[in-house]
Amino acid sequence: MSKTLLETAVHREELYHGKILHLQRDTVELPNGQTAIREYVVHPGAVVIVPILEREDGSWELVLERQYRYPVAKVMLEFPAGKLDHGEECLASAQRELREETGYSAAEWAHAGLFHPVVAYSTEFIDVWFARGLTAGDRDLDEEEFLEVLTLPLEEFLDQCRTGSVTDGKTLIAAHWLLQIRAGAWVPDWQRV
Structure with a gap:
């Protein structure tokens, strides 16, 4: 890294x-010796899960959520997601969030990667x-959490991404990775858990 x-x-x-946020x-010293102010949000990190229902004909349906997001005053279509609890590993968080929000548990998991959604201020x-x-079960939503769970065929979901109906950043990033996997460009390392 360049100094x-x-x-x-x-x-x-x-x-x-x-x-949740801090x-x-x-005050930072810049490379030229001057100082500047940097204001930013400290966040514990989060996970997003792409739950895939594989049909007998080889097609995929995706488990998604609709949830009202107060800051943008809209009901958003998203993949299940949530923040890490203190000291929690990412896979454990993904398993917990999937179960709590959708009721599903999964036999196999694959890590796609990590991204920083807003590096300028968080x-x-x-x-x-x-x-x-996936195996269906009972949801365990937080007291202040209200969301609808739905499934969409892969192509219908991708159409909603293309037309701008889906604007949630983490869902769009996950859709990109999903396209790469479906096309065979990326091969997930599935692990039984």
């Missing part, structure tokens, strides 16, 4: 400490997981 790009914190101040303001990362061999 000509590094910034070093010289002072750190917590502006807000909430239930707001931080750092430490958040989202770990992407694929799940198959």
Whole structure:
């Protein structure tokens, strides 16, 4: 890594400490010796799960959710997802979130990768997981969580992504990885769990 790009914190101040998000303001020393202010959100990280129902004819249906998202004042179509609990491993979080939100458990899991949705102002990362061999069960939603679970054929879901009906970033990233897997360009390393 080039030292000509590094910034070093010289002072750190917590502006807000909430239930999920923390707001931080750092004074940093720039590569040229000057100082600047960096304000950002500290987030514990999250997972998104792509649950695949494989049909006898070889087609795929995807388990999705509709949920009202207050900041954008819209009902969004999304893959199941959630934040990591303190000290929780990403796979354990993915398994928990899938079960709690949809009622499904999965026999096999494959890790797709990790991405940072907004590097300019947040430490958040989202770990992407694929799940198959699904078994339906009971949901266990949080008291303040209201969502609808639905299944869509792969092509119908992709059409909604293409037409702009799906605008959730983590769902669009997962759709990209899903396309690569379905096309055979990427081969997931499925693990029985």
